[in-house]
Amino acid sequence: MNLLIQMAWRNIWRSPWRSGVVVGAMALGVWAGVFMMGLAQGVNDARTAAALDDYVGHAQITDSNFVANQDVQALLAQPAPWTAALDAHPEVESWSERLVLMAVLQAGAASAPVQILAVDPERESRVFTAPRNVVVGELSSEGITLGQKLADQLGAGLGDRVVLSFQDVRGEIHTVLFSVEGIYDGVSNLIEGVQVYAPLAALAPEVLGGDSLAMARGAVHQIHFRVRNLDSLDATVAAVQGAVADPGSAIVRTWRGISPDLSYADEVLAQSLLLFMAVILFAMAFGILNTMLMAILERTRELGMLMAIGLTRRKVFRLVVWETLLLSFAGMPIGLLLGHITIAVTSRTGITIDGVDKGLAEFGLQSTIYPVSVPEYYLPIAVLVAVLGLLSSLYPARKALKLNPIESMRVL
Numbered sequence: 001m002n003l004l005i006q007m008a009w010r011n012i013w014r015s016p017w018r019s020g021v022v023v024g025a026m027a028l029g030v031w032a033g034v035f036m037m038g039l040a041q042g043v044n045d046a047r048t049a050a051a052l053d054d055y056v057g058h059a060q061i062t063d064s065n066f067v068a069n070q071d072v073q074a075l076l077a078q079p080a081p082w083t084a085a086l087d088a089h090p091e092v093e094s095w096s097e098r099l100v101l102m103a104v105l106q107a108g109a110a111s112a113p114v115q116i117l118a119v120d121p122e123r124e125s126r127v128f129t130a131p132r133n134v135v136v137g138e139l140s141s142e143g144i145t146l147g148q149k150l151a152d153q154l155g156a157g158l159g160d161r162v163v164l165s166f167q168d169v170r171g172e173i174h175t176v177l178f179s180v181e182g183i184y185d186g187v188s189n190l191i192e193g194v195q196v197y198a199p200l201a202a203l204a205p206e207v208l209g210g211d212s213l214a215m216a217r218g219a220v221h222q223i224h225f226r227v228r229n230l231d232s233l234d235a236t237v238a239a240v241q242g243a244v245a246d247p248g249s250a251i252v253r254t255w256r257g258i259s260p261d262l263s264y265a266d267e268v269l270a271q272s273l274l275l276f277m278a279v280i281l282f283a284m285a286f287g288i289l290n291t292m293l294m295a296i297l298e299r300t301r302e303l304g305m306l307m308a309i310g311l312t313r314r315k316v317f318r319l320v321v322w323e324t325l326l327l328s329f330a331g332m333p334i335g336l337l338l339g340h341i342t343i344a345v346t347s348r349t350g351i352t353i354d355g356v357d358k359g360l361a362e363f364g365l366q367s368t369i370y371p372v373s374v375p376e377y378y379l380p381i382a383v384l385v386a387v388l389g390l391l392s393s394l395y396p397a398r399k400a401l402k403l404n405p406i407e408s409m410r411v412l
Helices: 002-012 014-054 066-068 080-088 121-126 148-154 200-207 210-216 230-243 261-296 299-310 315-351 357-361 375-401 407-409
Strands: 061-065 090-107 110-119 136-139 144-147 161-167 173-184 194-197 222-227 250-254
Touching: 014 161, 014 261, 014 315, 014 357, 014 375, 061 066, 061 230, 066 250, 080 090, 080 222, 080 230, 090 148, 090 200, 110 121, 110 148, 110 200, 121 194, 121 222, 136 315, 144 148, 148 173, 173 194, 173 200, 222 230, 230 357, 261 315, 261 375, 315 375
Parallel strands: 110 194, 144 173
Antiparallel strands: 061 222, 061 250, 090 110, 090 161, 090 222, 136 173, 144 194, 161 173
C-alpha cells in the first residue's frame, strides 16, 4: 500500500504544470467556497443579532393565549413574581414590561395601522436598540415615538399632534391624543413602518379599561429580557420558570420560539452552504477527471509494462485511484488555509458592498458585512473532496483496467 501511494504521488507530478493547474484550481475553488460560506454566515449572524436587538429580544414571558391570538384581554395578570425572579438571576441583564396592541394612528388626513408598544422608556432602552436609535427628540414618558419610515409615510414630525385609536380589554374603543416626542431610525424598515412606542404609565389606564385590580397588579402583555450570555439562555429560562411557584397560563419563550423563522434560516443556511460548496467541488472534479484521463493516455505504454512484469489489474486500479485522491486532496488544505486567513482579516476590517444599502436596511443591516469563520464546515468539506475525488477516479481507473499489456507496450 505504501509503495502504491509513493508511486501515485510521484506520478501526479510527472507533469507538474498540468497537475499544478488542477491543484491550484482546487485550492481556488475551496478558498472561494470557504470565503463565501463565511460571508453568508456573517450576513445571517448579523441579521439574527439585529432582529434580537431590534424587536425579538433574547426571551419573553407572556400569556399562552396572547401567543395564540394576540388577544388584548390575554394579560400577564401578575407580573411581580416574574420580575422578582428575573432580578434574582445573575445571568439576566435587563428586562422590560410591555402592553401590546394594534391601533390606528392618524396624523392630519393621513392614517396607518400600527402596533403600539406601551413601555417604560428607560427599561425598554436596556433591552432593545430601537429606543436607543432615536435620531430626533427622545423616547419620552409623555408622548409617542415613531419610526422614520412611518413618520415619512404620515408626514409627521417632532411636536405634531397625532391620534391613537384602539380597543381596550373590555372591547371599548378609545381615542387618545399624543404628541410626537421622538423619531427612531437605523433599524429594520419593517419595524420602522409599524412599531410605535407609547408611555406605559399614560396608556395603561386606557388599555386596562379602568380595571383597578389589573392596574394594582401592573398587568402587562409581555416581559422581554436579555441575558448576559446567549449560550446560557436555555438554562436561564429554565431557572426563571422554576423560580415562579404558580405560573398559571404564563409561558417563557426563547428567541427561537418567538421568531421561528430566524432559527429556520440558520438550518436552511447550513444546508445551502454545503450544497453551494458541493457545486464548486463538483466542477473541480471534472478538471481532475480530465487530467487523469490525459495522464493514462500518456502513460499507456508504462502501465502496460507494469502489468507485464506482474502488477495486477487490481493494483493498477488502486494506483489510479490513489493518484486521483492525492490530486484532489493536494489543493484542499491550501484552499482551507487561504479561506480561513481571508475570513480572519475581513472579519476585522469588514467588507463594504455598495449599492445594496436599501436592501440590507430592510433587515436592519448595514452595508458593511463581517464574515464569520465556520470551522465546523471544514470536515464536511474534506468529506466532499474525498467523495468527489473517489468518484472522479472511477472512470479513469476503469479505463486503465481495460488496457491490454501487450498492445500497450507497442504504443510509441
